[in-house]
Amino acid sequence: MTRPLDDLDRLFEILHGGTLCPTCRGKGGYSKITDDEMKAIMKNAVDYVNKFSVMKKTDPARYEKPIQYGSEVARQWDEPAVP
């Protein structure tokens, strides 16, 4: 089965790959994501929210697959800090 969030995984691999910046070395106060990368993340989020919103209305059976997958993955995450 193709994972529904493969595009997002690839985006994060691109953003998180590479070596630590030799100038700031991971110190806080320095931007680590370019405006274009941030825009790509936000556009991806909007695209997926829209995709699933449309799918929920037009093809509820298909919609359930990625929701089920997300629920299974989310069980492994930490509890939310905000209840």
Ligand SMILES: [Zn+2]
């Ligand atoms: Zn840097």
